[in-house]
Amino acid sequence: MLVMAAIPLVLAGCTGNPLERVGRKAPPPPKLAITPAQDSRNLPTSVEIGTAVTGGKVADVVVTDPKGTRVDGAMRADGTSWMPSKALANKQTYTAQVTAKNDAGKAVTQKTTFSTMDKPAKRTVTNLNLQSDQTYGVALPVTVAFDSAIPKDARAGIQRRLLVSTDPPQPGVWAWDETGKQVSYRAPDFWRPGTTVTVRAALDGVPMGGDSFGDTDRAGTAKIGNRVFLEIDNATKQMSVFKDDVLVKKIPVSMGKSSTPTSSGKMVIMEKHESTVFDTTGSPDPYVVTVANAQRLTWGGEFIHAAPWSVGDQGYANVSHGCTNVSDENAEWLMNTTRIGDLVTIKGTEVTLDQGNGWTAWNVSWDQFVKGSALPVPADLKPASPAPGGPANAPGGPANGGPPAAEKPSASPTPSSSSGGR
Template sequence: MQRPGQSTSVRRRTLVGVLLGAAALPAVTACQSDTGGPGAAPAATPPSVTVSPADAATDVRPDAPVSVTVAHGTLTDVTVTAPDGTAVAGALDPAGTTWTSQGPLAVGTAYAVHAVAAGASGASTTHDSTLTTLTPVDTAFPAVAPLAGHEVGVGMPVIVTFDSPVADDRRRLVEENLHVTVTPAPVPGSWSWQSDTEVEYRPEQYWPARSAVHLDIDLGSVEVAPGVWGTTRDIDFTVGSAMVSTVDIAAHTLTVTRDGQVLRTIPVTLGQSGHSGTFVTRSGTKVIMSLERSRQMNSETTGIGQDDPNYYDVAVEYAMRVTNSGEFLHAAPWSVSSQGRANVSHGCTGMSTEDARWMFEHSKVGDVVVYTGSDRGIEPGNGFTVWNETYQQWQQGSALPA
């Protein structure tokens, strides 16, 4: 209602002012959004996971690493597993953005990769993929001496012979995957390459008597030569008593000791002189390589034909081989009168049948026989000759740094 004296024009100006003032106040309503206006923060980028090798990759090299990387976040869980549930070891970098496998994969195996990553906004991403390693076309099988389960003497080397050559630049990697464990106490030892197909192992000193040795050949993921992969084997053998005998070539005696105690001194005959020295028994540390209850010995195997007056073809008993070239300890009943007195053999160590039988029954492959007293030395590789080098000399044949 208009008051007396108030004009219509004044009332209109007042109403317009109120409306303008109300328009200047901030607008607050229930349906207003706080994200779409100028100056609002952008939405966070979700984490993105990348795996190498890529999903469904095949013929993957088993020595190639598996890597999992995340962008815009950190990795909270990574597993790489074989079908049997075996997990591949791996490590995360300090930033938490890259996981890398440690150690080789198995050949011919499908692996499942599972990764979870968390983003800055709290959102997470899960990634699953697979990869399959190659199946080798060519492999190098390692034959091993001694055989699994055998008891050997303290001088027996471990001999690994491959049926395919090992490349020079792969020898170190091969050695790194040949593991020798001795119980009850570890002993130092070294591998030494004898050829591109053979590597041998010996401890610094003789094996400890009555110890156990485990050989782990972990070459299933090692490329030993271009396109040729190794295989995996485990061998266990035991070391028996310390049988170390000494043959004095000049004195015609064989002294047998067990664990440092003399068991018997046996009169023997050894290789005769003359014949350009070809019959002289070699000096050096030899190792019994085989035991044969009987053996036919024929001189033609050493180059002596039937027209030679030194030709022989005779069956011997209780033969114990100590060289590749044909030196044995054995029964020689035909030379008993010379045993302990003169050297009349073609290089072998001859003794009576009774003494040979006793020696045979108390010996095992790997027992040590040290020969002294001749100027003819044992040639490297002419039998198990690993003890004719110092340990430092032996280590020079290893591909590993000293």
């Protein structure tokens, strides 16, 4: 009984803050600052709840709409802000309550109330090239295209709203092309076969420069297939097809004649059509022709396609308007072998590929590619050394030897037709 009675006395002596028993003061509550400021008005519907914490970390964020309904969302991985899972509604008032805690359990909470802007009069149309439930080639760059050029001062804000995750992890970087109408994401090397790629372009309500805002959120989850590469050599007029790094077929080709040459460079198959119409009405050399088994390589109208009219020249001479001609049999075999996202490398022609004329993320070195990022490049993805002087394939164009305007009827990252050179 004496021993049992003593126990509560010992336990009572152990209560209180352990730091105070050894002469150390307990840490103060964390310091917390949040945005937007109280009573902010006319904010974009893409607004995020900014959080800056010293001496702790964010423990909870609760955002509610005018009816008191909780808004879904999550903290960014870097802890800088809370991002809603979809754009907020226009012309509504929201309340955000943020709680931060430290290791000692001390907490601080702040609230802010803000209102979103009315529906914008102008929207920028966006396009995401990755669609759910599809299988793509290992060279697929994830691209977001815009129907008008994005000013440089708006690109960082847009880039922060482009989210990519991969399984297994293969981190990459977003980079803008020179036109400002397309931003592409790739890793330093091609995707591993079997990778799952999930993308969210959370652009609804995001400022796009001037008085325009993003049109909608877009998302997709897709798989990466096996390795298929096409190499076309103008010197031999032959296409070599590699499947999982093994040469499986050689195909004779005819490419662009000297007045309408095919571009040399690293391209990616963007579209596949069992049948399509090439219409160059209005060009110096107009024609309308239906072609079978056509695979688009550039926005400017370069395709690989069946061309029974040039079979006698395939393997010997270039007679096309810029496309790569193959026989009916070989075109059908290619359609059954390739995927959107497969790499096509063309070499030895009179002109080089314009950056941005297609999915051209692989047409430059990694060092050069990351220079197009509007945000700081993560340390583990920065080039190991300064970039060597210039891109692997210098841009070309009509002014310096590129394909003439007749071969580029639709030089836009947002395709509107299948116009091409035959």
